[in-house]
Amino acid sequence: MRPAVACLLVLATVGVQAGEIPATAIERHGDRYVLMAEALLHTPPAEVYARLTDFEHLNRLHYTVTESAPLPGAAAGSQRVRILTRACVLFFCYDLVQVLDYHLGSPEDLHAIVIPAESDFRSGQLRWRMSPRADGGTHLRFEAELEPAFWVPPLIGPWILKHKLVSMANGIAENLEQSPGKETP
Numbered sequence: 048m049r050p051a052v053a054c055l056l057v058l059a060t061v062g063v064q065a066g067e068i069p070a071t072a073i074e075r076h077g078d079r080y081v082l083m084a085e086a087l088l089h090t091p092p093a094e095v096y097a098r099l100t101d102f103e104h105l106n107r108l109h110y111t112v113t114e115s116a117p118l119p120g121a122a123a124g125s126q127r128v129r130i131l132t133r134a135c136v137l138f139f140c141y142d143l144v145q146v147l148d149y150h151l152g153s154p155e156d157l158h159a160i161v162i163p164a165e166s167d168f169r170s171g172q173l174r175w176r177m178s179p180r181a182d183g184g185t186h187l188r189f190e191a192e193l194e195p196a197f198w199v200p201p202l203i204g205p206w207i208l209k210h211k212l213v214s215m216a217n218g219i220a221e222n223l224e225q226s227p228g229k230e231t232p
Contacts, residue, residue: 071213078169079194082212086220088185092177095185095223096154099175102128108219113142121148127162136207143167143197161193169194187223189216 071084088095098108105115105128114131121127125148132143146165150158155178161171171193178186191212 071216073212078199079192080212082189082191082193082216084189084213084216084220086185086187086189086223087180088187088220088223089182090185090223091183092179092185093154095175095177095187096157098223099157100126100149100151102126102149105130108222109215110218111215118146124152125150128159129165134211136211141197145171147173163196167196169196187220189219 071082073080073082075081090098101107102115102117106112111132111134112130113133114129116129118127118129127146127148130145130147132145134141134143144165144167146162147159148162150160152158155176157175157177159173161168163169171191173191173193174189176188176190178188180186
């Protein structure tokens, strides 16, 4: 994650209650999109980590995820996962494929790298950092840097893509608050 993005958004979370999403930010750098989102969740960190690594049921995180499945081929300590996402803009819908290697080192820090040859992205990395809160919940910080391999229309495309990414980050945070299997759009 670029330091400028981390410094771009300094959060004052005074008065923000658990279950709220105090901030999201997204920047475009040429063809790359950098997203940062923070959420204060009632869900304990171990449960957040378990849901984020339930690779056969990532559809529980967001309604646009239509399939997810673990794959062979990752290095030791990692899990390769194929995720199919259905995205719609107005009347046009398309399926996006991401194949990611999730590095499963620490339950407080989950990191995934896009495998470009098997994905609809030229490059990308995602990171979830989970810190315990005094009330037993989780402070979740999500960072992603993605470069789509698909064409993004120059005028309205970046705005739509930014809106979709922020909406998805917010939806995932909300679904991490729900009981497993009770996802919301």
